[in-house]
Amino acid sequence: MNIQPIGGGVCAPQGFAAGGIHCGIRKNKTKRDLALIYSKTPCAVACTYTQNKVKGAPITVTMQNVADDTAKAIICNSGNANTCNANGIEIATQMCELTGKALGIAPADVVVASTGVIGQPLSIEPIAQGMQQLVQSLSTQGSSDACEGIMTTDTFKKEFAISFTVDGVPCKMGAIAKGSGMIHPNMATMLAFVTTDVAIVPALLQKAVWSVVSDTFNMVSVDGDTSTNDMFTCLANGEANNPVISSADSTAYQEFCAALYHICTLVSKNIAKDGEGATKLLECTVTGASDKAIAKKVAKSVICSSLFKAAMFGSDANWGRVLCAIGYTDAEFDITKVDVSFASQAGSIAVCKNGAGMEFSEDKAKQILTQDTIQITIDMNDGAGSATAWGCDLTYDYVKINGDYRT
Structure with a gap:
C-alpha cells in the first residue's frame, strides 16, 4: 500500500477546518488554550476512552453525544481537565451548546474534550467570550493552531497527515495529539483527534479504531499513570467519494486500517519520545x-x-x-x-x-x-x-x- 506523508494535519482531508486561540483558561497569554475542528459534512465518528474509573466530565458528555455515531465538530481546551468538579457535566455540556450555536449545528454533534490540572474549577466565561474568535479562526491551514491549543507539558507538536488510496480512490487522513505525562498502556490514548475524508460506515470505523488503538496507543507508557481524560476520536466525512466501506472482509477496509495504523503509530512513537523529561x-x-x-x-x-x-x-x-x-x-x-x-x-x-x-x-x-x-x-x-x-x-x-x- 502506498502511504505518503503530506502536510496539513487534521485539515489535510477534504472538508475539514481547524483553529486555535488563547481565550484565558491559561494564565500564560502566549499559549493557545482552546481548539476547534469542524466538518460541514456530517461525519461518522468513533471513539475510545480512558479505562480509569475516574473520568473527566467531557468524556461522559461525549459518550452521550456520539451515541448516534455522528458528529461534525470537536472542541478541546487545555489548562484544566474539568475532572472531579461538581459542575463538570454542566460545563462540558455548555461547551457543546456554545460550539453548536456558533457553528449553527446541534450541540449533540459536538465532541468535547479537556486536558490539564485535575480538580480545579473550570469557568465557562473565557470559553464563552472566546467562542466567536475561535470560530473565526477556523481555516484549512489551522491544524497547527489547534494542535497548540490542546498541548500541556508537551515540548513539541504531534501533528501528522498522510495520503493513501481506498479502492483506487485518493484519500487523506490527518491527526493531532497531545501527551507527555500521565500515560500508561491499557487506557485508550492521551488526546488524539484523527480526521479522514474516507467514506466508511460507523460500525466499521469503530471496529477499526478499537483494533488499531490496541496495537498502538495501548502500547505506549511514559510513567505508569493512566490519565482521567484520555480520548481518541476519529471523524470520517466521506468527501473522498470512495465507494462506502461496508464490509470488514473487503480490501478497502484493510487499506483503511493500514492507513489508520500508520498514522496512529507515528503519533504513539512521538508521544513516547516527548515523555516528560525524556531524552530517549x-x-x-x-x-x-x-x-x-x-x-x-x-x-x-x-x-x-x-x-x-x-x-x-x-x-x-x-x-x-x-x-x-x-x-x-x-x-x-x-x-x-x-x-x-x-x-x-x-x-x-x-x-x-x-x-x-x-x-x-x-x-x-x-x-x-x-x-x-x-x-x-x-x-x-x-x-x-x-x-x-x-x-x-x-x-x-x-x-x-x-x-x-x-x-
Whole structure:
C-alpha cells in the first residue's frame, strides 16, 4: 500500500477546518488554550476512552453525544481537565451548546474534550467570550493552531497527515495529539483527534479504531499513570467519494486500517519520545512469542520498568533489568530461550542469549545507548507472536516537572 506523508494535519482531508486561540483558561497569554475542528459534512465518528474509573466530565458528555455515531465538530481546551468538579457535566455540556450555536449545528454533534490540572474549577466565561474568535479562526491551514491549543507539558507538536488510496480512490487522513505525562498502556490514548475524508460506515470505523488503538496507543507508557481524560476520536466525512466501506472482509477496509495504523503509530512513537523529561525514545520489539498476547505483555513490561528506564537514561547496558521485567510478566514462557539485543543509529549488540549473559563490548554498548532512539529486541524463540511497545527513559527532569505541576 502506498502511504505518503503530506502536510496539513487534521485539515489535510477534504472538508475539514481547524483553529486555535488563547481565550484565558491559561494564565500564560502566549499559549493557545482552546481548539476547534469542524466538518460541514456530517461525519461518522468513533471513539475510545480512558479505562480509569475516574473520568473527566467531557468524556461522559461525549459518550452521550456520539451515541448516534455522528458528529461534525470537536472542541478541546487545555489548562484544566474539568475532572472531579461538581459542575463538570454542566460545563462540558455548555461547551457543546456554545460550539453548536456558533457553528449553527446541534450541540449533540459536538465532541468535547479537556486536558490539564485535575480538580480545579473550570469557568465557562473565557470559553464563552472566546467562542466567536475561535470560530473565526477556523481555516484549512489551522491544524497547527489547534494542535497548540490542546498541548500541556508537551515540548513539541504531534501533528501528522498522510495520503493513501481506498479502492483506487485518493484519500487523506490527518491527526493531532497531545501527551507527555500521565500515560500508561491499557487506557485508550492521551488526546488524539484523527480526521479522514474516507467514506466508511460507523460500525466499521469503530471496529477499526478499537483494533488499531490496541496495537498502538495501548502500547505506549511514559510513567505508569493512566490519565482521567484520555480520548481518541476519529471523524470520517466521506468527501473522498470512495465507494462506502461496508464490509470488514473487503480490501478497502484493510487499506483503511493500514492507513489508520500508520498514522496512529507515528503519533504513539512521538508521544513516547516527548515523555516528560525524556531524552530517549525506547522501542521494544518482541518476536518469537507463542502468541501475540504474550508478546504484547512482555514488550509493555519492559518499557514500563522504572529500573530499565533509568538504565537507558544513563546509557547503561544493564540487560539484567530487561530479563527481570520479562520475568515478572503475567504470562507463561520459557525464560531460558530468551535472547536480547540493543540497537540504535550507532549499531547493534547482542547482550543476552538463552536467558543468560554473554560477552560484549561495554564501550560499544555505551555508544549505542547514547543515541536518542533505542531499539530493544527480544526473541522469545517460542512461536510466531510479535508486538512492539514504546516508552522513554526516566530522568531527573520528570520529577522536577511533576513536583510542581500545579504551581
